[in-house]
Amino acid sequence: MVINNLALSISQIEEEYPDNPIEFFRGKRLCLFKACLEKYFPGVRFGIENLLEALDLEVSTCQNQSCCSGTFFQRNLITRAQFAALNERNLNEINNQADILLVSCNGCYNSLLRGRDFLKTPEVRKKTQEILDDLKQEMGGEKYEGQYEILENPDIRIMHDLDFIYLIRKAVLNTLKFDLKGLKVATHYGCHYLNLDRDRDTETYLKDKNKLEELIKLFGGQPVGYSERDSCCGWGASQVVLHPEDAFKITYKKLRSCENVGACFILMPCPTCLYTLSKPEFRDQITEIFDDKLDIATIHLNELIAILRGCEEDQCVNLRKKSSRIHWIYQTITESD
Amino acid sequence: MNQSSDEEWNFDFLDEISEDVEENKKIIQCIGCGKCVGGCPASKISDYNIRKIIEKVLKGDKSVLKDSDIWYCFLCERCKRVCPKEGINIPLLILNLRNESFKKGYGPRYNDLTKYVEMSERFLTNGSVLDEPLDGTLPEERIKEIDKICDFARIKYVFKASDKNNSKKKHIDS
Numbered sequence: 001m002v003i004n005n006l007a008l009s010i011s012q013i014e015e016e017y018p019d020n021p022i023e024f025f026r027g028k029r030l031c032l033f034k035a036c037l038e039k040y041f042p043g044v045r046f047g048i049e050n051l052l053e054a055l056d057l058e059v060s061t062c063q064n065q066s067c068c069s070g071t072f073f074q075r076n077l078i079t080r081a082q083f084a085a086l087n088e089r090n091l092n093e094i095n096n097q098a099d100i101l102l103v104s105c106n107g108c109y110n111s112l113l114r115g116r117d118f119l120k121t122p123e124v125r126k127k128t129q130e131i132l133d134d135l136k137q138e139m140g141g142e143k144y145e146g147q148y149e150i151l152e153n154p155d156i157r158i159m160h161d162l163d164f165i166y167l168i169r170k171a172v173l174n175t176l177k178f179d180l181k182g183l184k185v186a187t188h189y190g191c192h193y194l195n196l197d198r199d200r201d202t203e204t205y206l207k208d209k210n211k212l213e214e215l216i217k218l219f220g221g222q223p224v225g226y227s228e229r230d231s232c233c234g235w236g237a238s239q240v241v242l243h244p245e246d247a248f249k250i251t252y253k254k255l256r257s258c259e260n261v262g263a264c265f266i267l268m269p270c271p272t273c274l275y276t277l278s279k280p281e282f283r284d285q286i287t288e289i290f291d292d293k294l295d296i297a298t299i300h301l302n303e304l305i306a307i308l309r310g311c312e313e314d315q316c317v318n319l320r321k322k323s324s325r326i327h328w329i330y331q332t333i334t335e336s337d
Numbered sequence: 338m339n340q341s342s343d344e345e346w347n348f349d350f351l352d353e354i355s356e357d358v359e360e361n362k363k364i365i366q367c368i369g370c371g372k373c374v375g376g377c378p379a380s381k382i383s384d385y386n387i388r389k390i391i392e393k394v395l396k397g398d399k400s401v402l403k404d405s406d407i408w409y410c411f412l413c414e415r416c417k418r419v420c421p422k423e424g425i426n427i428p429l430l431i432l433n434l435r436n437e438s439f440k441k442g443y444g445p446r447y448n449d450l451t452k453y454v455e456m457s458e459r460f461l462t463n464g465s466v467l468d469e470p471l472d473g474t475l476p477e478e479r480i481k482e483i484d485k486i487c488d489f490a491r492i493k494y495v496f497k498a499s500d501k502n503n504s505k506k507k508h509i510d511s
Contacts, residue, residue, distance in 0.1 A: 039471045061472060064479050066464035074412050075453060076435045077492040080358075085486045110414075121359060135485050139478070191413035232378040236411030239379075241452050243409065246382040 001152055003119045006091070006112070008100065008157040010167055022055065022171040030059045031098030033112070035105035036067050037271035043316040043326070044104050044271050047302030048161055050311060054175050055168070064093040068111035074237040080118045081127035085135075087115025088128065088150055095156040096144055104161045104302060106192035106270040112158050113196070119150060160193065162269035162301060166211040169218055177310035178333045180221030186263035186296075187212040187223060188254070188277065190270040191232050212267055212301070219308060228257040233273040240276055245289060251276060252286050255294045265297035265329050267304060274300050278325050297328050307333050347397030354394070358433045363424040367391050373416035373427060385409040387416055387427055394430070402438040407431055439491070450495055457495040461487065 013024045030052060038045045052059040066086065073083040091112070094101050103109040119125045129150055136148035165172055194209055213223035234240050234251030255277065258266050268274055276282065278298040287293045299307075303326060306316040313330045348365070355361040371388050379385035385406045393401040401407065416427040456466045461484050463474035475483070487493055 034470070034472055036466045036470065039465075039467050039469070042471060045471065063472070064475065066475055066479070066483055067460055067466050069460070071456065071466055072453075072460065072492050074432070075450070076432060076439060077450075077453065077457065077495060078487060078490045082486055082490055086483065089482060089486065123359065131486055134488075135482055138485050139482060191411070191415060195414040195418045230376075232411055232413050234378075236378060236413065238452075239409070239411055243383075246409075249382050250378050 001125070001150070003116060003125070003150075004153055006116055006154070006156060006158045008159040008163075010159075010163055013167065020171070022057075022168040025057055025100065025168070028058070028099040029097065030057055030100050030102055031094050032059060032061050033068075033094075033101055033103045033105075033108055034061055034065055035103070035108050035271055037105065037275055041271050041274060041300060041303065043303040043306055044274075044300045045302070046311070046315050047300070047304075047306035048102065048104060048165075050315075051165075051172065051175065051302075051305055051309065054309070055171055060097065062090075062094045062097060065090050068108040070107050070111035070114075071238065073111070079127075080121075080124050081131055083111075084115045084118045084124060084128040085131040087112060088119075088132065089135075091116075091151055091154065091156060092147055092149075095151060095154045099155060099157070101156055101158045102161055102164055103158060104269075104300070105272060106160075106190040107272050109158070109160050110192035110196065125150065160269065162193065162211055165301060165305065166215060169215060172305065173218060176219065176305075176308045178308050180216065180219045180308070181333065183221045183264045183332065184224045184262055185216045185221045186226055186258040186261065186266045187216070187229065188233065188266050188268040188273055189230070190268060190273040193269060194230055212269070215301070216267065219304075224261045224263050226257045226261045226263065228254040233268075233276040235272055235276040240282070244285065248282070248286050248289055251282065252290050252292070252294070255286070255296055256292065259294060259296050263296060264332075265299055267299055267301060269301045271300060274298055297325055299326055299329055304329070310334070345396055348395065350397040350399055351394055354430075354433050354437060357436070358429060360424070360426050361430055361433060363422070363426070364391055364394065364430060366422045366425060367395070368422065370421060372419045372421065376415055376419070378411045378413060378415075379409040383409040387431075390434070391427075391430075394434075402434060402441055403443045407434050407438065450491075451498070453492075453495050454498050457492045461492065461496050 013021050017023050032045060032048060049059055069078060069083055069086045072078045103112065119128060132148040136142065142148060189209060189212065216223040231254050232250050233254065234247045236247055239247040266277060283294060303316050307330050316326060316330065351361065351364065369388060373387045374380050377387065383406065390401055390407065410431040412428050414428050459468055460466055462480065463470065464480060464483055
């Protein structure tokens with residue numbers, strides 16, 4: 001059985017559609033993977049959904065998709081085979097309704113690829129299929145062909161939102177109403193985007209980890225470098241929950257480093273990093289521990305796209321928790337000169 | 338790992354943990370260059386030192402399972418990316434050591450897992466780690482699938498401690 005890497009080959013799209021890569025996606029069914037933390041940041045989902053609709057691309061979400069379960073795997077609460085089985089269940093459902101899966105969260109993205117990777121180990125693959133066989137028996141058969149099977153060479157391909165937006169950046173630019181007005185913007189990529197090693201030898205396109213900087217320039221902003229650019233946000237597979245005082249040292253250093261270079265806000269492609277770097281309670285704790293108040297604003301790439309496209313503020317911002325996180329960015333970008 | 342004399346190496350423990358996770362065998366290729374330590378976020382805030390952890394494993398020193406250090410790993414995968422040796426998967430080794438630590442009854446820190454009770458409950462009852470997910474919960478029959486896949490996993494034991502599970506039991510008992 002061949003367990004293939006489901007990451008979309010972006011270089012191939014660029015070769016086939018050098019002038020207008022968005023054409024590759026025309027007529028294809030796109031699905032948005034539902035990241036749990038989008039609950040706190042609904043603008044992350046809204047931003048990409050609204051953009052895809054504006055570009056006349058077909059978009060959906062999968063009702064039967066569960067959480068990626070990475071959190072539980074990383075705390076040893078489920079085994080590799082169980083993690084892989086949960087992942088295959090999700091991929092099966094999504095494969096049934098879509099051609100391309102877009103992912104807004106580094107953690108989910110890593111989980112989706114890692115779950116497949118585990119299946120390359122024969123022992124894990126065997127145990128995973130046993131779990132799925134039990135499931136089939138328990139649930140009384142299949143609703144569609146292969147529902148409880150490990151996917152062999154499926155059609156579905158997975159793509160991170162950042163890679164997607166960067167690939168079709170010219171088309172995105174044409175949909176924008178505002179620009180970044182020369183604002184200084186710091187970038188944070190997040191560990192599970194920066195450290196994925198599947199690009200180590202082959203996928204040179206993915207190897208380039210400067211896409212956010214290039215997008216900032218394209219959108220009329222000024223990317224600023226800072227010493228902690230490649231460091232973790234502090235979440236660290238729940239270290240911020242388990243050892244907050246220690247993990248906040250990482251978060252604090254990052255935020256302080258961004259403020260030191262005069263960045264107006266931090267742009268990132270992951271809601272988990274956004275949660276860690278933004279949560280008001282975390283900021284309060286940091287102020288208390290380090291006796292230093294940090295006010296730098298934070299935003300997910302999808303939220304920024306929504307603001308630049310002229311979407312209403314309440315569609316972009318954190319709807320459930322009152323926060324000034326995006327308000328300043330929104331006001332600055334949308335106010336008339 | 339070339340600083341030690343031959344008689345210091347004892348691969349019994351490595352063989353033991355490789356029975357469960359075959360990929361761990363590749364750790365024997367470690368040259369002790371320390372690239373994994375530089376830039377490691379856990380090393381910046383704790384005594385966590387992956388080079389020392391690997392050395393202990395290769396010397397058969399099982400005390401590593403009692404070390405609180407192994408629970409400091411951020412699982413950021415930076416070490417895996419910078420390692421000059423092909424196929425050494427340090428995050429997987431750490432997860433495996435944590436598993437062994439659990440099995441032996443050392444470890445965390447079961448107290449720390451109380452923070453996962455609610456998350457486990459939500460995952461097993463609505464398919465998300467958060468309550469009231471953005472798109473609603475999974476249909477009931479699909480929840481059953483999640484629950485079944487997780488049979489015999491630690492997540493089930495953690496879930497047993499949840500209020501929802503306890504109130505469900507009380508309801509059945511009455």
